[in-house]
Amino acid sequence: xxxxxxxxxxxxxxxxxxxxxxxxxxxxxxxxxxxxxxxxxxxxxxxxxxxxxxxxxxxxxxxxxxxxxxxxxxxxxxxxxxxxxxxxxxxxxxxxxxxxxxxxxxxxxx
Amino acid sequence: xxxxxxxxxxxxxxxxxxxxxxxxxxxxxxxxxxxxxxxxxxxxxxxxxxxxxxxxxxxxxxxxxxxxxxxxxxxxxxxxxxxxxxxxxxxxxxxxxxxxxxxxxxxxxxxxxx
Numbered sequence: 001x002x003x004x005x006x007x008x009x010x011x012x013x014x015x016x017x018x019x020x021x022x023x024x025x026x027x028x029x030x031x032x033x034x035x036x037x038x039x040x041x042x043x044x045x046x047x048x049x050x051x052x053x054x055x056x057x058x059x060x061x062x063x064x065x066x067x068x069x070x071x072x073x074x075x076x077x078x079x080x081x082x083x084x085x086x087x088x089x090x091x092x093x094x095x096x097x098x099x100x101x102x103x104x105x106x107x108x109x110x
Numbered sequence: 111x112x113x114x115x116x117x118x119x120x121x122x123x124x125x126x127x128x129x130x131x132x133x134x135x136x137x138x139x140x141x142x143x144x145x146x147x148x149x150x151x152x153x154x155x156x157x158x159x160x161x162x163x164x165x166x167x168x169x170x171x172x173x174x175x176x177x178x179x180x181x182x183x184x185x186x187x188x189x190x191x192x193x194x195x196x197x198x199x200x201x202x203x204x205x206x207x208x209x210x211x212x213x214x215x216x217x218x219x220x221x222x223x224x
Contacts, residue, residue, distance in 0.1 A: 042200060044215070094166065096143075097155040
């Protein structure tokens with residue numbers, strides 16, 4: 001089975017940097033995804049890691065350590081529009097399914 | 111290019127009824143996956159289809175069924191609705207559903223069971 005843990009809520013200030021952590025315990029692993037989800041909307045793809053290390057994409061970066069079962073999403077230069085839920089998801093070996101964590105609700109304050 | 115589309119947007123049903131939700135994948139994508147998202151939680155995997163064949167099934171009762179058509183669109187059916195089936199139902203499409211594919215989500219269908 002798969003178990004994905006991430007904090008329920010975080011608060012940060014506009015212009016700051018925030019790191020959202022995700023730990024996982026899985027029977028199989030074929031990549032870790034981060035999605036952003038605004039209230040009432042569909043998740044939108046942010047990043048994908050399958051090898052250890054940091055992937056950078058503009059203001060967003062994602063890190064993976066497979067040996068530690070750990071990932072984080074780093075958001076820089078926070079904007080009010082970044083207020084959303086951030087979902088960590090692990091794909092199984094067969095590539096058939098994503099197992100999601102409960103999501104981290106990020107509130108960006110002025 | 112159009113993204114993943116789902117219909118209807120919202121749906122209200124009563125306990126015991128049946129519901130059919132529809133999904134059209136991104137053009138060129140051959141795999142469709144269905145997820146259930148209860149308010150305040152992450153999505154839970156229900157099914158994955160590729161080339162009209164079921165490739166994966168999550169931990170959901172037999173009341174849930176799905177199929178994929180030759181044009182790669184898909185339907186999710188839920189029979190004998192329960193109050194607990196109230197959720198956002200998300201469809202995601204990917205090119206083949208495996209390997210390094212990324213799943214892209216549609217806007218979802220919000221189902222309310224009264």
